[in-house]
Amino acid sequence: MALAERGNELTAIQALRAGAADYLPKRLLTPSRLKSALDRAFVALDRSMPEARAAATKRRAAAPLATGQPTITGYEIIRTLSESEKAVVYLAESRALGTEVALKVSKIPCEDRAKQALAREYQAILAVHDPAVVRIFDHGIEDGYEYLAMEYFPHGDxxxxxxxxxxxxxxxxxxxxxxxxxxxxxxxxxxxxxxxxxxxxxxxxxxxxxxxxxxxxxxxxxxxxxxxxxxxxxxxxxxxxxxxxxxxxxxxxxxxxxxxxxxxxxxxxxxxxxxxxxxxx
Missing domain, CATH: 1.10.510.10 (Transferase(Phosphotransferase) domain 1)
Incomplete structure (x- = not known):
């Protein structure tokens, strides 16, 4: 990502040829524009480096999730809501939805589909369509760990x-x-x-x-x-x-x-x- 204090079309072309995902003139920079540019850059990185991501996933799957907040594409983690032996639930901002969600992240490496506990939970919740059951938004695997994005309840349990x-x-x-x-x-x-x-x-x-x-x-x-x-x-x-x-x-x-x-x-x-x-x- 290239941020330019001064520049023109030539410097923009030079930055992109050098490998920059985007070129942003500082005078035109806004939080929303920077956020959009970063989202596009992450998506482009995921698509252009499948082998590197697969290798990183394999390395990280060899050990339990380290302490500290994980990085889940499309979500900005705000704070920890709860934690168990097998998973951590975070309050996160969904970039796609533009709202806060409860993001449940497994602490156990996901080596094959048979061991995807959150996938089974995802399928179970999808079978029920009623306000009395939590709404589910997303399920995926990031760096070898499952995550589940769900409705957040600020009024507690x-x-x-x-x-x-x-x-x-x-x-x-x-x-x-x-x-x-x-x-x-x-x-x-x-x-x-x-x-x-x-x-x-x-x-x-x-x-x-x-x-x-x-x-x-x-x-x-x-x-x-x-x-x-x-x-x-x-x-x-x-x-x-x-x-x-x-x-x-x-x-x-x-x-x-x-x-x-x-x-x-x-x-x-x-x-x-x-x-x-x-x-x-």
Whole structure:
């Protein structure tokens, strides 16, 4: 990218021949013009260097995502919203949409399609078209790591709301709204399998939105709910049949909703323990 204090058509031609992606006279430079030029430059770089990008992806995929904010083409990361063992969720600005999004980036290298956990979540959410389920905007792989761009909820989640306390009438309203949201998911042929307060987001109107479909499964699939020795889900909210790895139906999600309702009314979970296994036992 060439920025010129003084110049003319000749210097512009010389800059482009030397390999510059664009030539910008400083007197005409504006933030929007610079942003557009950089976007075009990144796209051109991606198209002109496929082999170099493939080699870089292979090198970076050899190790987990390093600490610090990643670079995802088309998004400007603002800050970290949350982090788990497997992924980080950032607040980001989407250049294409011109709005803020929640950008979920995997911390685990994506070596093949069978291991693309966010791709499965992406497909699950696409199966449901309802305001009670988070909107999905984009899915891709950058430098060997998956990312998922979703609707951002500035009003936070049910967990934060519960920490300041909810009344009995509010708890009943949330129970009804979450139950209606689950009905939408179940009618679409899905089980959520990880319903818990952090996965229930709130709109300004206090309407609820379900997020995090990473463990969602089709209702008509006859496999067991987990793999031997692998606990999938949140122990405090997990149904007994899910903990035992048995075949699940919508009642498993309703059990999780019952635990949330108990917690809203009493301020505590019905089953506690010093470890996940103690809770499940």
């Amino acid at each position: 049910l967990k934060a709301r519960m920490q300041v306390g909810v009344t009995e009438s509010e708890a009943l309203r949330f129970l009804e709204k979450i139950g209606s949201a689950l009905a939408v998911v179940h009618r679409a042929g899905l089980l959520h399998r990880d319903l818990k307060p952090p996965n229930v987001m709130l709109r300004e109107s206090d309407n609820v939105v379900l997020i995090d479909f990473g463990l969602a499964r089709l209702l008509d699939v006859s496999h067991h709910s987990t793999y031997t020795g692998v606990l999938r889900g949140s122990p405090y909210y997990m149904s007994p049949e899910q903990a035992l790895g048995e075949k699940l139906d919508p009642r498993s999600d309703l059990y999780s909703l019952g635990v949330i309702f108990h917690e809203m009314l009493t301020g505590r979970k019905p089953f506690m323990g010093n470890s996940a296994m103690e809770v499940l036992q």
